[in-house]
Structures are given as structure tokens and as C-alpha cells.
Amino acid sequence: MLFTLLALAALPGGNALLLRDNVGRLPALGWNSWNAYHCDVDESKIMAAANQVVKLGLKDVGYEYINIDDCWSVKSGRNRTTQEIIPDPIRFPSGISGTAKKIHALGLKIGIYSSAGTGTCAGYPASMDYEALDAATFANWGIDYLKYDNCFVPQEWNDQYSACVPELSGGPYPNGTCPNLANPAPEGYDWSESNSTKRYNIMRDALLAQNRTIQYAVCNWGLAGVNSWGNGTASSWRSTGDIEQNWGRTVEILNMNSFALNSVDFWGHNDADMLEVGNGELTDAECRSHFAFWAAMKSPLIVGTDLSVLKKSLVDVLKNKFLLAFNQDDVFGKPATPYKWGTNPDWTFNATNPAEYWSGKSKEGTLVLAFNSLSANATTEIKWSEVPELKGGDRWMVTDIWSGKSLGCVKGGINETVQSHDTVGYMIGEQCGKGYMRIKNRPQ
Numbered sequence: 001m002l003f004t005l006l007a008l009a010a011l012p013g014g015n016a017l018l019l020r021d022n023v024g025r026l027p028a029l030g031w032n033s034w035n036a037y038h039c040d041v042d043e044s045k046i047m048a049a050a051n052q053v054v055k056l057g058l059k060d061v062g063y064e065y066i067n068i069d070d071c072w073s074v075k076s077g078r079n080r081t082t083q084e085i086i087p088d089p090i091r092f093p094s095g096i097s098g099t100a101k102k103i104h105a106l107g108l109k110i111g112i113y114s115s116a117g118t119g120t121c122a123g124y125p126a127s128m129d130y131e132a133l134d135a136a137t138f139a140n141w142g143i144d145y146l147k148y149d150n151c152f153v154p155q156e157w158n159d160q161y162s163a164c165v166p167e168l169s170g171g172p173y174p175n176g177t178c179p180n181l182a183n184p185a186p187e188g189y190d191w192s193e194s195n196s197t198k199r200y201n202i203m204r205d206a207l208l209a210q211n212r213t214i215q216y217a218v219c220n221w222g223l224a225g226v227n228s229w230g231n232g233t234a235s236s237w238r239s240t241g242d243i244e245q246n247w248g249r250t251v252e253i254l255n256m257n258s259f260a261l262n263s264v265d266f267w268g269h270n271d272a273d274m275l276e277v278g279n280g281e282l283t284d285a286e287c288r289s290h291f292a293f294w295a296a297m298k299s300p301l302i303v304g305t306d307l308s309v310l311k312k313s314l315v316d317v318l319k320n321k322f323l324l325a326f327n328q329d330d331v332f333g334k335p336a337t338p339y340k341w342g343t344n345p346d347w348t349f350n351a352t353n354p355a356e357y358w359s360g361k362s363k364e365g366t367l368v369l370a371f372n373s374l375s376a377n378a379t380t381e382i383k384w385s386e387v388p389e390l391k392g393g394d395r396w397m398v399t400d401i402w403s404g405k406s407l408g409c410v411k412g413g414i415n416e417t418v419q420s421h422d423t424v425g426y427m428i429g430e431q432c433g434k435g436y437m438r439i440k441n442r443p444q
């Protein structure tokens with residue numbers, strides 16, 4: 001079949017979903033309607049966002065997907081003749097295909113939303129038992145990306161065992177364990193045999209049968225051990241429950257993901273959920289940390305705010321060239337990881353004070369982040385000798401990722417006062433020797 005050429009066969013060891021044109025090799029960049037508008041979505045809001053993505057220069061730095069989340073269809077049911085989901089004629093007067101044409105005309109791509117159950121999370125028609133039809137419909141409309149949620153799963157599709165997801169299993173528990181879990185999976189259980197995996201693979205195969213590349217984003221909230229099988233199913237998979245417009249939830253998700261980064265590499269990414277930059281109670285410092293860590297963990301970066309009112313300083317955060325380059329690096333696929341927890345002892349699972357010192361390798365050099373999880377100013381100390389990638393030297397060329405300014409050749413490391421919940425970050429380039437001019441650390 002011609003169609004099967006769209007998906008290259010699974011590779012030994014990797015077992016990833018490989019799509020044409022390298023789609024899904026790197027984390028997706030885009031915008032989604034949910035965090036800004038929830039169910040209150042229509043074509044004018046979608047097109048306003050798409051136009052802002054162009055106008056604000058977000059398209060120029062790589063943001064490409066404009067994703068419609070839940071509530072885009074006629075809630076009462078499918079077309080009785082064709083069984084297709086019907087786009088809401090009031091919200092989307094030109095149909096989803098009409099919106100898709102307009103988005104494609106801007107040089108952007110369009111995403112849609114459904115659920116691996118009998119209803120979407122807001123109770124609209126969803127794709128279980130209609131996977132082939134819906135995938136074909138989405139392809140006909142010109143869809144490029146599918147977010148596939150986990151609501152209204154019929155009982156006969158339940159998993160035999162319960163997965164330990166600390167936040168969803170009655171936690172928090174020490175170190176992310178779930179000691180009181182009813183019916184836990186036996187040690188070494190292969191979650192790729194689960195009914196959850198089957199539900200998501202049916203839609204994967206339906207998408208692959210289309211003559212159109214549709215990036216597949218699984219959203220099962222980290223359940224059913226998805227980090228262990230997501231690479232064979234989708235380009236990305238949500239590794240936790242939903243984010244909220246507040247710091248407590250953002251930092252809780254950062255903590256959970258910091259323990260789950262082994263499953264991230266080219267072609268398959270833990271999705272830490274869509275960005276809340278610009279939303280709710282998050283301060284500028286919190287938005288910087290949120291974006292820096294989502295980029296460093298190689299999560300998809302899907303903006304979720306009303307771009308027409310996003311202030312310039314936060315637009316600049318979303319466009320930070322060092323963080324985007326790290327997230328989109330085509331040579332190094334692994335995320336940054338913690339090298340020191342800081343406030344807490346190493347490997348402490350703590351939802352309010354997670355790992356604070358992180359590093360990761362990229363084409364441009366080593367990215368080092370230091371984050372203040374406390375509720376008052378604190379001094380962070382980055383010592384080159386503690387950063388695994390920098391063990392070989394004591395003097396390095398350093399660039400501040402927020403100001404873009406070179407600090408020149410820096411010996412030993414950097415002490416810096418960091419305000420509550422903010423993150424400082426440096427791109428560490430070449431080693432430098434005694435012959436280079438030494439620029440002193442910034443004043444405390």
C-alpha cells in the first residue's frame with residue numbers, strides 16, 4: 001500500500017512513530033485554544049490567534065500549529081447519514097475545512113481535538129469506534145495535528161491494573177510512589193499490552209492510513225505507564241494531569257516530570273501540558289521559569305493565552321532564542337536533567353521545591369539553569385565542577401540566556417541572587433584559557 005509509506009517501520013530499540021518530513025522528530029511548537037478560552041471557541045478566536053502568531057514573530061521563530069481544543073462540534077451527535085462529526089455551524093461557519101484553508105494560507109498548520117472514548121471531556125462526540133472515519137474526515141479537512149484525550153472510556157476498556165500516578169492515585173507520596181494503590185501492576189509489567197495502549201494505537205493506525213501527515217499527541221494524563229510505550233504510539237504524550245493557571249500546579253508538574261525524563265529523545269516527547277504563560281496568577285518570574293523548564297525538558301511548547309493582550313516581555317519569553325534552540329536542537333535529542341536538587345537533597349520528590357539545578361547538552365553548548373523554588377530571594381550557586389557536561393574545565397565562555405549578553409570567560413561558576421520562583425540560565429560555550437580576558441561575576 002502506498003499509504004503505509006507514510007510511516008516508516010518501527011526500528012529496533014527505538015520503536016518510534018516516524019512520520020514523513022521529520023514531523024514529530026522535535027517537540028511541536030504552536031498555540032492551542034483551551035488555556036485561553038476553554039469551551040468558548042470559534043473561528044474568529046482561532047484566526048485571531050493565528051494572525052497574532054504571524055504578527056508577533058512567533059511563526060518566524062518556529063511556532064507552527066494552531067490547535068482547536070474541545071467544543072468545536074455539534075454536541076448533540078454525529079451526522080445521521082455519514083456518521084461524521086459535524087463542525088458547529090455557528091462557531092465555525094466555514095466548517096473546520098474552511099478554517100484549515102485560512103490557517104494554511106498563513107503558512108501555519110492546524111490541529112484538532114478528540115478523545116479515545118465515547119465523548120470528549122466536555123461531552124461532545126468523540127472517536128472511539130469511529131477512529132477510521134474520523135481520521136479520514138480530519139485528513140479531508142486538512143488537519144495536521146490531533147490531540148487525543150482520555151475521557152468517557154467505557155468500562156470494558158479499563159486496564160486490568162492501576163498505574164501509579166502520584167497526583168491521580170491519592171498522593172502525594174514520598175518519591176512519587178503509590179503505597180496504597182488498589183490492584184497495582186506487578187513489578188516489570190509491560191504496559192504496552194494494556195487496553196489504554198490499544199485504544200491509542202487504534203487511532204494511531206487510523207491516522208497512518210491517511211494520505212496526510214497528522215502529528216499525533218496522546219493525552220492520557222500519564223496513566224497506564226504511557227512514558228514506556230508512548231514512543232511507539234505518538235509523537236508526544238501527556239505525562240501528568242492538567243496544568244492550571246497557578247504556580248503551585250506548574251511547579252508540581254515540573255517535579256513529576258523531572259523524574260520521568262528517560263523517555264524523552266528524538267521522535268517521542270513527554271508533554272508537560274500546554275503553557276500558561278500570560279495566564280492567571282503567574283508572575284513574570286514564574287512565567288520565565290515555566291517556559292525555561294518546559295523548553296529544557298523538550299516538552300511540546302504549545303502557547304495557551306490570548307496573544308492580543310500578551311505583554312511584550314512575555315512575548316519575548318516565548319521567543320527566547322536560546323531556549324527555543326535547545327528545545328528544537330536537531331543534533332542532541334535528550335532533554336536537560338537535574339544535576340542537583342538544591343533546597344532539598346538530591347532525588348527528593350517534592351511538589352513545591354523540586355530540583356533547582358539543571359543542565360543539558362546542545363549544538364550551541366551546555367544549557368545550565370538555576371531556579372529559586374523558595375518564596376523569597378535566594379542566591380543560587382552554579383559551580384562548573386558540579387555540572388556533568390563541564391567537568392573538564394574551570395573556565396568557560398558564558399552567555400546569559402535572558403539578556404543575550406556575553407559574560408565572557410568565567411572561572412569557577414556563577415553566584416547570582418534570584419528572586420522567588422525565577423530562573424537564571426546560561427549557555428556555556430567553549431572552554432577558555434588564562435589568555436582570555438576574565439570578566440568578574442556580576443555583583444551580588
Ligand SMILES: *[C@@H]1O[C@H](CO)[C@@H](O)[C@H](O)[C@H]1NC(C)=O
Binds near residue numbers: 016017265266267
Ligand atoms: C524513540 O524512538 C526513536 C526512533 O527509533 C529513537 O531515536 C529514540 O531514542 C526513542 N526514544 C527513547 C527514549 O528511547
Ligand SMILES: *[C@@H]1O[C@H](CO)[C@@H](O)[C@H](O)[C@H]1NC(C)=O
Binds near residue numbers: 079081082086
Ligand atoms: C449529513 O451529511 C449529508 C451527506 O453529506 C449532508 O447532506 C447533510 O447536510 C449532513 N447533515 C448535517 C446536519 O450536517
Ligand SMILES: *[C@@H]1O[C@H](CO)[C@@H](O)[C@H](O)[C@H]1NC(C)=O
Binds near residue numbers: 155159160161194195
Ligand atoms: C482489557 O479489558 C478486558 C475487558 O474488560 C479485560 O478482560 C482485560 O483484562 C483487559 N486487559 C488488560 C491487559 O488490561
Ligand SMILES: *[C@@H]1O[C@H](CO)[C@@H](O)[C@H](O)[C@H]1NC(C)=O
Binds near residue numbers: 002211
Ligand atoms: C497523496 O497525496 C499526495 C499529495 O497531496 C498526492 O499527490 C497523491 O496523489 C496522493 N496519493 C493518493 C494515493 O491519493
Ligand SMILES: *[C@@H]1O[C@H](CO)[C@@H](O)[C@H](O)[C@H]1NC(C)=O
Binds near residue numbers: 174346348
Ligand atoms: C528518594 O529516593 C532517593 C533515591 O532513590 C533516596 O536517596 C531518598 O532518600 C528518597 N527520599 C525520600 C523522601 O524517601
Ligand SMILES: *[C@@H]1O[C@H](CO)[C@@H](O)[C@H](O)[C@H]1NC(C)=O
Binds near residue numbers: 344
Ligand atoms: C518540600 O520541600 C520543602 C523545602 O525543603 C519543605 O519545607 C516541605 O515540607 C517539603 N514538602 C513535603 C510535602 O515534604
Ligand SMILES: *[C@@H]1O[C@H](CO)[C@@H](O)[C@H](O)[C@H]1NC(C)=O
Binds near residue numbers: 413414441
Ligand atoms: C559564591 O559565593 C560564596 C560565598 O561568598 C563563595 O564561597 C563561592 O566561592 C562563590 N562561588 C562562585 C562559583 O563564585
Ligand SMILES: *[C@@H]1O[C@H](CO)[C@@H](O)[C@H](O)[C@H]1NC(C)=O
Binds near residue numbers: 418419
Ligand atoms: C530580590 O531581588 C531582586 C533582584 O533580583 C531585587 O530587585 C529585589 O529588591 C529583591 N527583593 C528583596 C526583598 O530583597
